[in-house]
Amino acid sequence: MIDFILNDTEISTSEPAGTTVLDFVRYHKDLKGTKIGCREGDCGACTVMVGELVGNEVKYRTMTSCLMPLANAAGKHIVTVEGINPQDGSMTPVQQAMVDESGTQCGFCTVGFVMSLTNFCVDETANTPEMAISAVDGNICRCTGYKSIERAAMTICGTMAEPPASAGGVDIAIENGVVPKYFADITSSLKCLIKSPDTTAPASSHPLTRAVPPFVSGGTDLYVQKPEHMAESNATPLLYDEQLRGIRDLGEHIEIGGSATVTDLLVSPVMRSVFPQLNKHLKLVSSTPIRNMATLAGNFVNASPIGDMTVWFLALNAEIDLVGVSAASRHSPQSGEKRTLSLKDLYLGYKQIAKQPDEMITAIRFKKPGDDFRFNFEKVCKRTYLDIATVNTAMSLSVASASADALMITGAHVSAGGVGPIPLYLNETSAFLIGKTVNEETITAANEIMQSEISPISDVRGTEQYKRLLLRQLFRHFACHVVL
Numbered sequence: 001m002i003d004f005i006l007n008d009t010e011i012s013t014s015e016p017a018g019t020t021v022l023d024f025v026r027y028h029k030d031l032k033g034t035k036i037g038c039r040e041g042d043c044g045a046c047t048v049m050v051g052e053l054v055g056n057e058v059k060y061r062t063m064t065s066c067l068m069p070l071a072n073a074a075g076k077h078i079v080t081v082e083g084i085n086p087q088d089g090s091m092t093p094v095q096q097a098m099v100d101e102s103g104t105q106c107g108f109c110t111v112g113f114v115m116s117l118t119n120f121c122v123d124e125t126a127n128t129p130e131m132a133i134s135a136v137d138g139n140i141c142r143c144t145g146y147k148s149i150e151r152a153a154m155t156i157c158g159t160m161a162e163p164p165a166s167a168g169g170v171d172i173a174i175e176n177g178v179v180p181k182y183f184a185d186i187t188s189s190l191k192c193l194i195k196s197p198d199t200t201a202p203a204s205s206h207p208l209t210r211a212v213p214p215f216v217s218g219g220t221d222l223y224v225q226k227p228e229h230m231a232e233s234n235a236t237p238l239l240y241d242e243q244l245r246g247i248r249d250l251g252e253h254i255e256i257g258g259s260a261t262v263t264d265l266l267v268s269p270v271m272r273s274v275f276p277q278l279n280k281h282l283k284l285v286s287s288t289p290i291r292n293m294a295t296l297a298g299n300f301v302n303a304s305p306i307g308d309m310t311v312w313f314l315a316l317n318a319e320i321d322l323v324g325v326s327a328a329s330r331h332s333p334q335s336g337e338k339r340t341l342s343l344k345d346l347y348l349g350y351k352q353i354a355k356q357p358d359e360m361i362t363a364i365r366f367k368k369p370g371d372d373f374r375f376n377f378e379k380v381c382k383r384t385y386l387d388i389a390t391v392n393t394a395m396s397l398s399v400a401s402a403s404a405d406a407l408m409i410t411g412a413h414v415s416a417g418g419v420g421p422i423p424l425y426l427n428e429t430s431a432f433l434i435g436k437t438v439n440e441e442t443i444t445a446a447n448e449i450m451q452s453e454i455s456p457i458s459d460v461r462g463t464e465q466y467k468r469l470l471l472r473q474l475f476r477h478f479a480c481h482v483v484l
């Protein structure tokens with residue numbers, strides 16, 4: 001059974017764990033407010049709020065219900081628009097702002113926008129107009145032209161009092177009528193629910209002791225690639241597995257659980273302390289609801305040649321822990337065995353990886369950078385946000401003063417995506433840079449080596465020449481503007 005709270009009602013269901021939350025709420029609970037648009041995570045029409053008990057409070061995140069397996073709802077508070085509608089038939093301040101600012105025309109996208117903006121009022125995001133607008137970065141509208149929706153977002157921002165630093169926004173959202181009063185009881189309801197042994201392990205026992213590969217984490221690749229298969233599958237859900245979560249400063253290394261999402265990185269004080277440009281860089285990755293679901297392990301295993309997080313962690317020369325989880329019934333010699341692999345050795349060929357199907361990525365580790373560390377991530381797409389890369393690249397350098405006005409490179413890791421069949425760690429370029437002074441000669445020579453290591457092809461995203469030029473310019477930009 002899968003137990004969770006849907007709006008104000010406790011649910012216990014034996015529907016298949018692979019059923020999407022979208023189909024469950026619409027076809028099993030007749031809650032038709034949540035709309036179906038693309039079913040690929042792109043349009044945001046199906047956005048719901050997902051509340052997770054963290055300590056003594058419930059943290060809410062938006063997710064696209066079309067890609068979310070029911071298994072990931074276990075032990076959570078799932079909120080659809082029916083769960084925020086006032087009982088007396090009036091509108092919440094978010095809904096009212098959308099009406100007042102003419103933020104809705106045909107209305108098909110409106111529920112998605114309302115859920116994203118409601119979540120903005122409830123979560124820990126700073127109450128600023130920029131953040132209100134960025135909360136709807138995963139919602140598409142074909143009618144309004146967005147300006148009216150932006151005005152609605154700003155109106156909402158103005159009506160919400162600033163939440164006290166210590167508390168989440170739920171109490172204030174209740175006070176403002178943004179969410180109904182029953183939200184105040186959700187913390188205790190989830191605590192009771194989670195005591196139930198079935199709640200957090202919907203498929204069978206703990207994933208580390210059972211194996212029903214493939215695994216599913218956020219589902220943002222799997223449900224786009226094989227939705228019918230996933231709906232029927234008994235994939236082992238990993239997104240909320242406590243053993244695969246967390247971002248830890250281990251002193252010499254930083255260790256991240258395989259199920260950490262892009263949002264987990266964004267809000268992590270550990271990551272923020274190491275990467276001053278974290279926000280700018282990670283906002284280039286998908287949209288808010290997808291970042292809330294997309295895990296590092298999923299990105300690595302999907303093995304896309306343009307996987308953003310893969311390219312990012314290749315440039316940190318990260319390593320991954322793999323654990324074979326075959327159950328005894330599968331008679332696998334690998335059951336429970338752990339091995340560590342350099343991320344760059346995971347990729348063998350297009351979508352071929354050095355991982356057995358029953359091995360899960362449990363952790364990612366990279367050396368904690370010192371003060372001499374310089375890092376950059378670049379992604380060029382046909383549009384700046386909400387697009388996959390034509391070329392992406394990341395670079396980490398350690399530098400030391402060679403003289404009063406010159407820097408010497410003491411460590412270098414360069415990666416690039418979209419310029420070969422796999423996400424590339426540029427071995428020769430990285431090795432060449434070590435011991436060199438950062439100057440025009442080094443940049444030119446490094447680029448020549450870089451060009452010999454890549455093999456881009458011409459496709460809809462750009463010609464071979466264009467991709468080569470892009471990588472050259474991105475590298476030059478990093479060397480000239482970030483390092484110097």
Ligand SMILES: Cc1cc2nc3c(=O)[nH]c(=O)nc-3n(C[C@H](O)[C@H](O)[C@H](O)COP(=O)(O)OP(=O)(O)OC[C@H]3O[C@@H](n4cnc5c(N)ncnc54)[C@H](O)[C@@H]3O)c2cc1C
Pocket residue numbers: 040041042214215216217218219220221222223224238244258259284285286287290293294295296297298299300301302306307308309359360361362387388
């Ligand atoms: C609208 C949209 C926008 C996107 N934008 C971007 C983007 O800008 N940049 C980008 O890089 N990607 C993007 N993606 C792709 C996707 O979101 C990422 O690749 C994401 O990180 C996949 O993680 P997941 O948890 O959702 O993976 P899932 O779909 O759950 O799984 C993907 C694969 O990984 C395996 N897997 C999952 N967890 C583990 C584990 N712990 N151990 C072993 N195997 C595991 C699964 O079995 C599966 O084979 C986008 C996707 C969508 C739908």
Ligand code: FES
Pocket residue numbers: 035036037038039040041042043044045046047064065066067
């Ligand atoms: S239906 Fe488009 S994002 Fe889910």
Ligand code: FES
Pocket residue numbers: 103104105106107108109110140141142143144
């Ligand atoms: S109002 Fe029609 S799609 Fe947004």
